[in-house]
Amino acid sequence: MILCIADLLSPEALAEIRRALDAAAYVDGRETAGWHARLVKRNRQMDARMSAVLQSPVLDALRRNEVFRAAVLPRRFRPVLFSRYETGMAYGAHVDDAVMGGDDPVRSDVSFTLFLCPPESYAGGELVIETTAGEQAFKLDAGAAVVYPSTTLHRVDPVRSGVREAAVGWAQSLVRNAEQRELLFELDTTRRALFRQQGKTAEFDRLAKVYANLLRMWAEP
Numbered sequence: 001m002i003l004c005i006a007d008l009l010s011p012e013a014l015a016e017i018r019r020a021l022d023a024a025a026y027v028d029g030r031e032t033a034g035w036h037a038r039l040v041k042r043n044r045q046m047d048a049r050m051s052a053v054l055q056s057p058v059l060d061a062l063r064r065n066e067v068f069r070a071a072v073l074p075r076r077f078r079p080v081l082f083s084r085y086e087t088g089m090a091y092g093a094h095v096d097d098a099v100m101g102g103d104d105p106v107r108s109d110v111s112f113t114l115f116l117c118p119p120e121s122y123a124g125g126e127l128v129i130e131t132t133a134g135e136q137a138f139k140l141d142a143g144a145a146v147v148y149p150s151t152t153l154h155r156v157d158p159v160r161s162g163v164r165e166a167a168v169g170w171a172q173s174l175v176r177n178a179e180q181r182e183l184l185f186e187l188d189t190t191r192r193a194l195f196r197q198q199g200k201t202a203e204f205d206r207l208a209k210v211y212a213n214l215l216r217m218w219a220e221p
Helices: 011-023 048-064 066-072 178-198 202-218
Strands: 003-005 026-028 044-046 074-077 081-085 090-094 110-115 122-124 127-131 134-138 145-149 154-156 159-162 164-173
Touching (some): 011 048, 048 066, 066 074
Antiparallel strands (some): 090 154, 122 159, 127 134
């Protein structure tokens, strides 16, 4: 399941991050790529010290967002990376590493890209995700995020002009299987809609029971 979340960041949080991006130091993005992804990764990334400071508002926004929580069921996160693509830079087709972090490993179930600059400020730079239905390209408003399975092949198309800035990260879910997560998301969305419309009815209770017991069956705390 691929999910777009508008206005994940508040205007205040986005402005704070934008100010930090303008003053930040950057390093070669290949430093955080796997051995094969280094061959196709051409971007710059914020140094680790500043990234550690800025990741809190991003992770806080994800944890607060009802749609993200329902779709991802996050258990753990990897540190957020802040990337910068200048003219001519790109990231070729790759799949994210399955396990990240040597001393404190996290399985990457779900990836996200949070766009940090207006789409009209740069040309190219689309995030392209390969799916069974063909390629899907994403270039969202500043403060919006696209969430997608880490199992997919994806790429960032070359930036033809301007600068593309984004935050990228990964979550380990309570539910490893992407199809099971999607079923739980649909159930959760339906039970919440039913509750808003009719309150706590017998039908809601049965849906809530099914959701809870499927989560109980599939979760890996």
